[in-house]
Amino acid sequence: MRTFIPSISFISSPETEKERLLYASESVANGFYPNHNFLITPSVIRGYENWSVVIPEVIRNVDLKYWSDANRLGSFMPKKISKHMIAQIEKFDLEPVNQKVIENIKNNWSEVEPQFWNALKTFFSQEISWIKDIEVRITKIGSPSTHYLLNKTKNQHLIINLREDAAIDGIGNLIVLSLIYPLEKELGLTFSHRQTLRNFIMTRKEFKKIFPDFKPKIYDSPKIPIYLKRKSDEYIKYLGIPNIIDPLKIINQNLFIFGSKEANLINLLIKFKGELVTYDQIADCIWGEGKFKSYWAINKLVQRVNKKIKGLNIIFEIKGVRGVGYRV
Numbered sequence: 238m239r240t241f242i243p244s245i246s247f248i249s250s251p252e253t254e255k256e257r258l259l260y261a262s263e264s265v266a267n268g269f270y271p272n273h274n275f276l277i278t279p280s281v282i283r284g285y286e287n288w289s290v291v292i293p294e295v296i297r298n299v300d301l302k303y304w305s306d307a308n309r310l311g312s313f314m315p316k317k318i319s320k321h322m323i324a325q326i327e328k329f330d331l332e333p334v335n336q337k338v339i340e341n342i343k344n345n346w347s348e349v350e351p352q353f354w355n356a357l358k359t360f361f362s363q364e365i366s367w368i369k370d371i372e373v374r375i376t377k378i379g380s381p382s383t384h385y386l387l388n389k390t391k392n393q394h395l396i397i398n399l400r401e402d403a404a405i406d407g408i409g410n411l412i413v414l415s416l417i418y419p420l421e422k423e424l425g426l427t428f429s430h431r432q433t434l435r436n437f438i439m440t441r442k443e444f445k446k447i448f449p450d451f452k453p454k455i456y457d458s459p460k461i462p463i464y465l466k467r468k469s470d471e472y473i474k475y476l477g478i479p480n481i482i483d484p485l486k487i488i489n490q491n492l493f494i495f496g497s498k499e500a501n502l503i504n505l506l507i508k509f510k511g512e513l514v515t516y517d518q519i520a521d522c523i524w525g526e527g528k529f530k531s532y533w534a535i536n537k538l539v540q541r542v543n544k545k546i547k548g549l550n551i552i553f554e555i556k557g558v559r560g561v562g563y564r565v
Contacts, residue, residue: 242354244370247343249334253374255326257398259318261292261379263311266304266478272510274461275380276469277476281402287454288461290380291400297476299325304479312556315386334375334401342375345405349447353409356443357416364416371395373408382407384415406439406448413438427512484553491549498523499542506555506565515562539563 264270265277270290276282281289299322306319358365369392381403385396397411414435420426426434436453438444444451485507492500505522506514520530523538539555546553555563 241358241365242350243368245346245350245373246371247339247346247373247375249339249375251331251333254331254333254376254378255329257374257376257378258293258296258329258331259307259322259326260316260383260398261290262296262303262322263307263316263318264380265290265292265473266307267311268308268484269311269511270380271469271473274466276461276465277473278469279472281400282465285461285465286402287381291378292472292476293331293378294476295329295331298329299477301477301479304477308479332377334377338401339375342373342399342401342405346373346408349405349409352447353412353444356447357412359443360413360438360441361416364419366391367393367416367419368395368412369393371397371412373397373399375399375401377401382411384411387415387419389419404448404450406451409444409448410435410439410451410454429512484549484551487549487551488546488553494545495542498538499545502538502542502555506563510565513558513562513564517562519562 270277275288275290276285277290277292279291279294281291303322303325306322310317310319310322354365367387367390372394374396376398377400379398379400381400383398387393387395395412395415397408397415399407399411414431417426417431417434421431424430432454439448439451440453488503488507495503501522502519505519516532516535517530519535520532521527523535524530536557539557543555546555553565555565557563
C-alpha cells in the first residue's frame with residue numbers, strides 16, 4: 238500500500254519573517270515565554286538552543302501600544318494581530334534565511350519523509366486526512382519551532398515555523414502536535430497534556446528509528462543559569478517590553494491588600510496558570526469541598542481581585558470562560 242505523503246514546501250521571505258516576529262512578540266508580551274523559562278535573546282545561545290527565543294533588536298523601535306496589543310491579543314487561540322502591530326512591523330527590513338540553509342533542511346527532511354508518514358498512520362490513521370499540504374517557513378526569529386492550528390476538517394493547509402538552527406525532528410514534532418490539538422476538547426486535554434502526549438508518541442519505537450536524537454520537551458524543566466536569566470530579563474527591558482516586571486512577585490509582595498478568599502483564588506489560578514480552572518474547583522478551594530457554592534459570588538470575587546491587581550500596574554488578568562470558569 239502506497240504511503241500517504243502530502244505535498245510540502247520550504248520557504249523564507251521578508252513577509253514570513255515579519256509574521257513570525259509578530260507572533261513571537263505576543264508570546265513574549267503575554268508572559269508565556271518568560272514564565273516558561275525561555276531566554277529572550279538577539280541570537281541563539283549555544284547549549285540552550287531549545288530555550289532561546291530570538292527577537293531581533295529592530296523590535297525596539299515599536300511603541301508601547303504595540304506591546305499592549307501583543308499582550309492583549311496573544312492570549313487568544315488562534316492568536317490575533319492588531320492593525321497597529323502590523324503597521325509597526327511593516328517599516329522594518331528583515332532578511333530571509335539563506336537559500337542554501339533552506340535546501341539543506343529540505344533535503345534532510347526528504348530522507349525521512351516516507352518513513353515518518355508511514356509511522357504517523359499508526360497513531361493517526363483517520364486524523365492524517367486533515368492535512369492536505371504543508372508549508373514550512375524557515376525563519377531566524379522566535380522559538381525553535383511552532384505550528385498553526387488545525388481543526389477537524391479534511392484537506393487543510395498546515396503552516397509550520399522552523400528556526401534555521403532547529404533539528405529536523407522539529408517538523409515531525411509539530412505535525413504530531415498539530416494533529417493532537419483538534420482533539421483537545423474531545424479528550425479534555427490541557428496545554429501540558431498535549432505536550433506530554435506528543436512526547437509519548439515521538440518516543441515510540443516507530444519514531445525513534447526516524448528521529449534517534451529527539452528529546453522530550455518539558456516546559457519549566459531546564460536549569461537555566463542565573464546569569465543567562467538575568468541577561469534575558471535585561472534584554473526584555475532593553476527592548477521596552479512592559480512585562481519585565483514579574484507580576485507574581487509584585488502580587489506576593491502585596492498580598493496584604495487581598496482578603497483570605499481573594500488570596501486563595503489567586504494562589505489557585507497561579508498554580509494552574511494558563512489552564513482553565515472550573516467554577517467547581519474555585520468553589521471547593523474557597524469554601525471547602527462539598528460546601529456552599531455560588532457562581533455569582535465567585536464572579537464578584539474575581540471582579541474585586543482584578544480591580545486590586547489593576548491598581549498594582551502590572552500585566553496580570555483573570556479572564557472568564559463563559560459558563561465554565563476562569564484562567565490567568
